[in-house]
Amino acid sequence: MSRKSILVVDDEKSQREILEMILSGEGYDVTTASSGEAAMKFVEKRHFDLVLTDLKMTGMSGLDLLKELTDYDKSIIVVLLTAHGSVDSAVDALRLGAFDYLQKPYDSEKLLDTISRALQKLDTLDVEIISESAEMDKVKKMILKVAKSNSTVLIRGESGTGKELIARAIHKNSPRSNNIFQAVNCAAINENLLESELFGHEKGSFTGAVADKKGLFEIADGGTLFLDEIGELDISLQAKILRALQEKQIRRVGGTKEIEVDVRVVTATNRDLLKMTEDGRFREDLYYRLNVLAIDVPPLRDRATDVPLLMNYFIRKHTRNTKREIKIEKDAEKVLLEYGYPGNVRQLESAVERAILLCENDTITREDLPPEMLQQNGTGGSEVFKLPPGGVNFEDVEKSLITQAMERTDNNITRSAKLLGLTFRTLQYRLEKYGIKRESDGSDNESDEDE
Template sequence: MPTKRSILIVDDEKNQRDILDMILSAEGYRTATAPSAEAALRMARAERFDVVLTDLKMGGQSGLDLLRALTQADSSQLVILMTAHGSIESVKDALRLGAVDYLEKPLDRERLLTVLAQALSRLDALDADLIGNSEPMQKLKKIILKVAASDETVLVRGESGTGKELVARALHRHSPRAAAVFHVVNCAAINENLLESELFGHEKGAFTGAVAEKKGLFEVADRGTLFLDEIGELNVALQAKLLRALQEGEVQRVGSTRVIRVDVRVVAATNRPLEDMVAAKTFREDLYYRLNVIPIHLPPLRDRREDIPLLVERFLARQSRGATHYTITPEALQVLQAYDWPGNVRQLESALKRAALLCEGDTIGVEDLPVEIRQATGVPASAPAPPFQFRLPPEGISFEEVERSLIVQAMEKTDWNITRAAKLLGLTFRTLQYRLEKFGLRRPSDTPSDDAPAAEAPPDRTG
């Protein structure tokens, strides 16, 4: 929303600053003004703005100088340039350096508001893809918007489970290539003998089993984006072929001498220390520098704990089905925020899936969290349940009556959810459904008609 977005206006003409301040304030933006690039840089270092709207030509340092300084400072602000004197080359330089758009003077009010709204709407779209409002995540999102328009190679670094593929998809979605294909290759999941064919294709008869020619993903992703996950797993021979594809835009299929031109933006990712691998001669130094043109680092979840409530809300919404809407107690949320999450966001999502499946009702408490999380955060583990015991009366008892009683208890404990009750009883869904029909059991509030089936379990709400 505009009221939540801040804009720093930079222009050496006071009249121009005042006009822009008046227009944008009236639209609900929070504004600040600076008379020079030097003053703007000081303000941007002291406060985080969503957008820096700067003139190109100013006394002293220019708008391009400010853009360079913000980029070197690893700033998260989006930059929009205003120019009355700039050439096409100046605009190209600005976009290459990371500006998200430009405006020509004299400014048109509607054009100004449209460009701002478009830049901020892309930021809003990233909020839906990359969950979190912490400073590291806000910085990450703005870096993505800055580099998305470029065709340069991006190297995404981060621990396992931090969401490197989500970043790659966001880069593609906000790039000029968004209408073209996006392909994912997990370099660690494919046999190295097959990976060359997967990436570069092969000709018929190139090797045993090559019964037909096949395009590689570099050809398939032409004009699109190719995401190479676990790039550190490539063998040295494949590293050489990849380097040629990146440097020359050329590939050769296995079994062919024909050179094929390709136009592909590559985003690579790894959680391995490539610098150490270069030193150990297991990763080519020239390929490392070619991949590391634009490095992006994903923070681990333990470094952005303030994002955990938002992540929990999103993941529980995904688990909710029908009338079941899962919530979490404040105590359980506190435990989640205290845990270090070695598996990062992926581990958090997995823990919540498990808790939602096993909890009684639709509220997740501390007792529903995985034991390793409770133990690591100092929550005492529950005492082990005593082994199940049943005293057989001297006169005997009907086994079917015992079975029926256990089924009723399990159904009531799970609010008549067949999937969860079956897990409690160690039965399959179909077996429990058969026994419900056998004993004529249904939710007490149900009132079947004479021709209704004896037992009609409520729909499975756990998915």
């Protein structure tokens, strides 16, 4: 984490100097102000992680400052210094949202301990994102970083990886957390309705518009608007969203006046937006605007260390209001831990939930797990496909799998053959049969063949 910034407020010069010395000695980035009024001026100019203020000052008191600060930015942590005997006001301060108070004379160790406890609060997320993998640590760090800004965020990841949870975490950890978090799924509503949902409409602007209606941008004013599945947004609406992001103004359907909105927009998609821009299905300008702050959520199969943790978490979550103590038999646990989870965390959660419902004697066995999980495990890890009701064109499936394997391995025949469970020669034969050309022909050395 970056160096934390502290604003020290005291009307006594010697006090400011001592505090500055102690705190900068610990590596904090310290600024001092000689009054509450001066402190507010600093706060309006830049962000501070923590404000350490004296309680009794001429002019604005520490309590007044606390009130102004929490009105201005809910994420600032406030610690008060009180003279001996003013514990009552200190308790008031806690009620008003101060993190803690210290009585003077304080010793510097106690002071530093309080400050460090207060700042730790900043680094802990206020939404339960269960993980211990390095991959998710990176994601959590990004969440805390972007939460402080007002920029638009794009969350990318496969279905069920936790994109919405992350959007909520961004909001919860942002200065807007006391205002509304409004989610809208762009795929669930048709284009015309969605425009009026987002931007509102004026009475009579279309059949059915019987009264003026506020849109979600107006409703989320001061808060966060989560545009889920942004890749499904119709191209004409993309232009309107871009305009709202750029101008911070919207116009209701059928309206003429511009309405100012203060909304932080967070978006999510499981699509490859860059590819969509190449195909002309997603506006390039909107893509680049969204892509400035992007968070990539790794699929569950790429963070295996999170699986046992999530498994136990979901067991607790789904038995929370019961007295049940669920156990898992070893071979059922093995299946859960080794499965590939194409549906990611959501699939793990529903498997656990289902098993808790089905299991007898509070013990989860293999039989309580969904069949698709057992199939994969039972056939030595090779993919098992469900034959669709209408059947398939077998050669197309084969060709597509081979192409995917070659893409994934950068046209390495040996590794592709391994992925497909074929021998080098068999794969080579099929590549020729289907006319799938390797770009780097000849570079795949036959000597690393392990037949």
